[in-house]
Amino acid sequence: MKGFILLFLGIRHHHAAFGGDHYIQYMYGCSWDDETGEADGFRQLGYDGEDFLVYDMKRFTWIAPKQQAVFTQHKWNSDQAGLVFWKNYISQTCIDWLKKYLDYGKSTLMRTVSPSVSLILKTPSSLVTCHATGFYPSGVMVFWQKDGQEQHEDVEHGETLPNNDGTFQKSTHLTVTPEEWKNNKYQCVVQVTGIKEDFIMVLTESEIKTNWVRVITDDPAHNIVPHIGVVLAVLAIICCCWVCHWKKKQSEKCELTGTTLERVS
Structure with a gap:
C-alpha cells in the first residue's frame, strides 16, 4: 500500500x-x-x-x-x-x-467486498450480460473468455457505477448465439482490486437468469407448455359458445310454451 x-x-x-x-x-x-x-x-x-x-x-x-x-x-x-x-x-x-x-x-x-456475479438474458436475443455488483473497491475487470482465451470480439464493456451502499457494479455484454455457447465453453471472469481470487461464472442454461424460457432450450418438455395453454384457451371458448347457445335455446322454448298457454286460455 x-x-x-x-x-x-x-x-x-x-x-x-x-x-x-x-x-x-x-x-x-x-x-x-x-x-x-x-x-x-x-x-x-x-x-x-x-x-x-x-x-x-x-x-x-x-x-x-x-x-x-x-x-x-x-x-x-x-x-x-x-x-x-x-x-x-x-x-x-x-x-x-x-x-x-x-x-x-x-x-x-484496505476494505474489500466480494462481488455477486450473474448471467442475465433479458430478451430472446443473442445478447448475454455478465453483471457484477456489490464489490469494493471500485477497481474491477469484467471480461468474457471462450475456451480459456479472452474474448474481444462482440463484447461491449459498461461503466463502473456506484451503488447506494457505497459498493459498485459493472456489466459486460457478449453477443453470442445459444448454439455457439452450447458448443464452446464461454465464461465470465471478474477480478476486483485487492482480492486475489477470480470470480468465474460459466455460461450454461442453469446459470442464466431470464424470463424467456424457449430461447435457452430445445427440450420439447419446455416447449409443450405454451401449446397446452393454447389448447385450454380454445376449449374454454368452445365451452362458452356452447353454454350461450344452450341458454338461447332454453329461452326460445320458454317463450313458445308461454304463447301456447295464452291461446288455450
Whole structure:
C-alpha cells in the first residue's frame, strides 16, 4: 500500500510595481511505500503558475528555475537551521504522520467486498450480460473468455457505477448465439482490486437468469407448455359458445310454451 500527503496553499497579493494582482503557490508533501520502504518528498514555491523555487530532496538545498528567484535561493540556502528543519520534517516527521493516517484509515482504505456475479438474458436475443455488483473497491475487470482465451470480439464493456451502499457494479455484454455457447465453453471472469481470487461464472442454461424460457432450450418438455395453454384457451371458448347457445335455446322454448298457454286460455 502506498501513501501520499500533499499540502497546497495559494495566496493572491497585489503588487502595483509588477502590474496588479499576482499569485503565490506553496506546496509540499511526502510519499511512502510500505512494501519497499521507499520514501520521498518535495517542497516548492510557484509564482503565477510557474515554478519559482524547488527544494532538492537529494541534496537538501533550494534550486532557482528562474533568474528572478536566485536572490531568494541564496538567502534560504544560507539559513542552515531552516535547511535542517525541512530536511527532518519531510524525510521523517511527514512520513511518521503519513503512517499514522494510513493506520487510522486502514479499515476503510484496505476494505474489500466480494462481488455477486450473474448471467442475465433479458430478451430472446443473442445478447448475454455478465453483471457484477456489490464489490469494493471500485477497481474491477469484467471480461468474457471462450475456451480459456479472452474474448474481444462482440463484447461491449459498461461503466463502473456506484451503488447506494457505497459498493459498485459493472456489466459486460457478449453477443453470442445459444448454439455457439452450447458448443464452446464461454465464461465470465471478474477480478476486483485487492482480492486475489477470480470470480468465474460459466455460461450454461442453469446459470442464466431470464424470463424467456424457449430461447435457452430445445427440450420439447419446455416447449409443450405454451401449446397446452393454447389448447385450454380454445376449449374454454368452445365451452362458452356452447353454454350461450344452450341458454338461447332454453329461452326460445320458454317463450313458445308461454304463447301456447295464452291461446288455450
